[in-house]
Amino acid sequence: MKRDTHVSQTIDPPPIGTPDPATAQSREQRDLRGVDPSVWQRLRPFLMRLHFYGGMLAGPFLLIAAVTGLLYTFTPQLDPIVFKHELKVDQVGDRPLPMSEQIARAMAAHPEGQVTSIRPPSARDETTQVVMAAPDVPTDYSRTVFVDPYSGDVRGALTTFGQWLPIRAWFDEFHRNLHLGEYGRNYSELAASWLWVVALGGLALWIGYRARTRKLRRLAVPDRDKSGRTRTMTWHGSVGLLVVVGLLGLSVTGLTWSRYAGESISELRASLSWTTPSVNTVLSGETPTDSGASHHDSGSGSAEAEALSPTQTLIGVDRVLSTAENAGLQGPMWLYPPSAAGEGWQVTENKRRAPTRYDAITVDPSNGQITDRINFSDWPLIAKMTNWTIDAHMGILFGIVNQITLALLMIGLITVIIRGYILWWRRRPTRRRGLPRAPRRGALAELKPIEALILIVVIAGIGWYVPLFGLSIAAFVLFDVTVGLWQRRETVEPEQSVIAE
Structure with a gap:
């Protein structure tokens, strides 16, 4: 033994x-x-x-x-198929309706929401996306209303997370926090x-x-x-x-x-001036000293700025869109209305596939003048690399090749x-x-x-x-x-x- x-x-x-x-x-x-x-x-x-x-x-x-x-890597191709009715128009018209009228149609169909951003069509057969904050949607989510830019018909509304439609949003949250x-x-x-x-x-x-x-x-x-x-x-x-x-x-x-380490990384990036720059939306061009903000900070610039009604925030949207197009901004493009008096519209390119485009401008809705502009080419290299690596992590930067690699x-x-x-x-x-x-x-x-x-x-x-x-x-x-x-x-x-x- x-x-x-x-x-x-x-x-x-x-x-x-x-x-x-x-x-x-x-x-x-x-x-x-x-x-x-x-x-x-x-x-x-x-x-x-x-x-x-x-x-x-x-x-x-x-x-x-x-x-x-x-599982998440398979979702980008699902949303366009499942939600084709919302994303595409049945018939391409000769000329789209003014953006203000398209937004009005969306607000009439969903009066419970307040417009927070608008995505004009990037192609002739795409619908306009009007993103709203609504009391009956989950935290961090929005209600996106899809409008036919030629007829003005509302083709549907979906609960979205940022730019993600429901399927991709569900799997994104599943990967992030298991719901x-x-x-x-x-x-x-x-x-x-x-x-x-x-x-x-x-x-x-x-x-x-x-x-x-x-x-x-x-x-x-x-x-x-x-x-x-x-x-x-x-x-x-x-x-x-x-x-x-x-x-x-x-x-x-x-x-x-991430929740905790992300705060440390954000503080490090801020201390090294590696943060993503943003346009200054204050129309005066000078940020009041009591706000503590600096140039290229988005925000009202004043803690006591007068709030605007939902209708007031949308004044001048047609002029703003025309200015952005004349300034060379291309789709995918997002328009963000002001939230307080004395602010302008923020218009931002958001093309996340290579070659990326992130140019941004602030437009005065009263006269269509550009009051601030930041081109992606002027971003710090680290800020660019941060965006590129994050988009690569999400399977966006190189399209289908990126998805296969992931x-x-x-x-x-x-x-x-x-x-x-x-x-x-x-x-x-x-x-x-x-x-x-x-x-x-x-x-x-x-x-x-x-x-x-x-x-x-x-x-x-x-x-x-x-x-x-x-x-x-x-x-x-x-x-x-x-x-x-x-x-x-x-x-x-x-x-x-x-x-x-």
Whole structure:
């Protein structure tokens, strides 16, 4: 019986991160050529532990985000098909009605709403979209009324989220918060907070593994001639390598509009003047000092500005549209009426597919004069890149190619997550408990004091700006320490009995 126990222990693969006997040092010295092997030898257990944390904690959330994101990539082509009646006219006329008359038809059909923006047709067969705030629509949503620009007929009204029609809006919210409101946003932020950590840690470990086995040229190719756990691991690593850049981009852009980390990113962008510029809608051209606003800030410019009635806000819309067209603005184009006296109309291009167009102007409705203008070419480079990366994340920037790329990324991430759990399952203890084996504890203790201090400071700093990452890793460390103390006490008696034998 003792021999059987000894044999099973030698045949079973050692836990992840456990040093190999005798040859461990020589093998580790080949891990990363050109780097002090002792540094990698000390750092590798920490990376293994961190990768384990990320997989166990964020894996389920990442899997949900990947599946919902994959579903979202199929929606852009659905809305135009399902809502063709609202989006397209039956017959193209010779000349469209004045925009003021089209808006009046929309308001007559839906008197409960107040117009917040108008999207003129970008093509001759498209309808005009009149977006309204209405008391009976959910928070952050609007009622969009679709008007035939030639006949003035109201072809329908839909509940929309920004520019998204119902199908795309539903899947967008499903991906963002699982339709659980603000509370549900924590899941996607937690996934985005850990995604880059898991991806970069896994990349380093995969490169180290290939270097140790002298197969650096096969970083992106799995070992199909292997079987069992080794085959699964090489598929896990090679697919992860192929999608790592895209995953890092999704993580960063996902954090920009997250609930908590997004606030930190917004503050950072503001301090570095990386924010998206906007036109000044105050017609005087000078912002009152008590408002605290600056040039290119949108808003009334005065806390005591006189509010306008719904009818007053729409005065001069025909003149404003003509001015925008003469100024070279092109569709898709959005018109935003003033909300207070002394403000002008804001007209903004919103072409989100490459090449993008985001020129914006402020127009005085009384005389049609342009009082402010910002061209997209004058945006700071970081502001441009932020817009481009966000649009790429949403599958807009490059159209169908963008959607296919996102779908492949999501499929790749799903397979990586599933194979990661398969690897852990195959390393589970064969007796007593069925929990997956984790890399050994005490990884920080193997580092030099200065190295451990730097890592702790870096993780603490990241946790401060990305709160859900910081809180989750602190909770996991506390849990891990507790389990370690409990397991150590559990193993004391069995070890004593073996020695006695």
